[in-house]
Amino acid sequence: MAKETSVVYLYPSKSQVWGENFDHKKLVITTLAANGKKEESNGAPNDTYPAFPGWYADVSWPGEAHTYKIEKILFHGKSEFQELLVFESSRQGKVAILDGHIQLTENDEFAYQEMLTHLALCSIPDPKKVLLIGGGDGGILREISRHSSVEHIDICELDQMVIDVYSEFFPDIAVGYEDPRVHVHISDGVAFINSVPEGTYDVIISDAFPAMGHSADVLADECFLESVAKALRPGGVFSAPADSLWHKNFVVADTIANCKKIFKGSVNYAWTTVPTYASGVIGFMLCSTEGPPVNFKHPINKLNPEKNGVAKGPTKFYNPEIHAAAFCLPSFVDKVD
């Protein structure tokens, strides 16, 4: 990146903030000269969002941001669906920004990918057929690959750009595609899931990312959840990211209640630490359909550290102890389970 100009993300208005009906399409990139003068303004008030030349600001809500110096922009492009920025940061390795929000950093992606995957797959015996909705980066595929019982993995990703860019810039994440059990479908997840026979999958993982506001939608979308439940076998499990327990507008009990309308087996909320996500925490919803009972809090399907599929070594974050611990919640969280 030339020293003269740099890129920051700004938001057009106070109402356009994630968690408060944020519209990702309204994001704009503003280029600033090194002297701080905006070369292209979007009118964002300086006193609501910090804008500093050469730094990316992940705005959690008005008046707070996590900022990263952009050492080098590696990719910046738009598909018909979204906008993707990849830059080299000072401390967190490469960082991927999707529609203005952090999707992942090289430094801590494994915590999210491992937990979202293994909280589900380690809770049932011998999962064989798995569907991943979203997750085009390949990290969840890499984690599913560790399970030798799995025979077939479908991934339904809307955006070919995501797959291509991760393949080029994040080979340790995109390595998941190298598993021969993986079948890639470039299409809409809802249409795909409605096209498969009932009871097809042992596990369905949704990797529509909460920091982008999608997960709240996913977990509140009863129609989608119905489709997921139908596509699962009796006693099959569904895993999806959920909001951080620290987010003020997020009510764990409401989300659990909503999922329980659809999933007649177990429904539990878990959480773990991912430093680059807002509040440093990400949540997970784990749901099972009626059938053989599933106890998410006590994993019964242990990973074999010597069988890692296409992953280059054993898990860095996940283990049976941290699995069980992820379901222990602070007292202020209104648990209903």
Place this chain on the structure above:
Amino acid sequence: MAKETSVVYLYPSKSQVWGENFDHKKLVITTLAANGKKEESNGAPNDTYPAFPGWYADVSWPGEAHTYKIEKILFHGKSEFQELLVFESSRQGKVAILDGHIQLTENDEFAYQEMLTHLALCSIPDPKKVLLIGGGDGGILREISRHSSVEHIDICELDQMVIDVYSEFFPDIAVGYEDPRVHVHISDGVAFINSVPEGTYDVIISDAFPAMGHSADVLADECFLESVAKALRPGGVFSAPADSLWHKNFVVADTIANCKKIFKGSVNYAWTTVPTYASGVIGFMLCSTEGPPVNFKHPINKLNPEKNGVAKGPTKFYNPEIHAAAFCLPSFVDKVD
């Protein structure tokens, strides 16, 4: 705060960053005009630290910062020991900055205070005499106050300014001083601890805050740890904050090994989520002296939710499940215990 000027914290040089021999005394405050022009420069390069008028930047390391809009400065002063800034933030309530680093925010202080206190006090039966070193804000006192077995609480705080400012601006934290069992000593913690008879305390808590670089010192200071161990009864326990497991220069195994040289009972590392601390995580070291065995991972001394001492209600964060979960570590942490 007038709109024309605002306050940000900057750092004089790359080497002056916490975790890399940061010297807190070299912090300076720079006032900037609303147009972004520095009115008082300290020479910090713009490309290393973000400086935005009216925002406070908590710099974790070069190239990364958590930034908060300062809605209103409530207090800004220096004692002979340190510099304290209290401001109203947009989302996290009041924020206290000690020597340039976040000490606490109203929104999440309870997670740290409750865990540091109860991980220790709930691990032994009927603690009676407790010493708190530092912790002048009063939050740890508030938590100790919940334990009805406790007969005597000594607090040794160096800086009267801290006590006074918290009393004025954080009454729900400073409420800890209202417990009649509390005895305040305004003096140096090391001198104080060396002055008490051997075996005086059941529990000693150090609340010298790691984001200020002190905890690393405390846990590496064998002389201080020796004094703590001597002041504890056989089977007495010591609790202190430790670095986040995500910090690259922090080696859990080394810290445990260092503590084991002194404490001949149990030595364990725990962690929890505190969004406003760097990486969103804080660590804890729990140590016991030779004597009746202590199993920190399984609390035996449950809190009575109907007896809260001077606290205004039951704990918001701590419970026996989260106590046990705090000792479960991700696989990348090189545990030796």
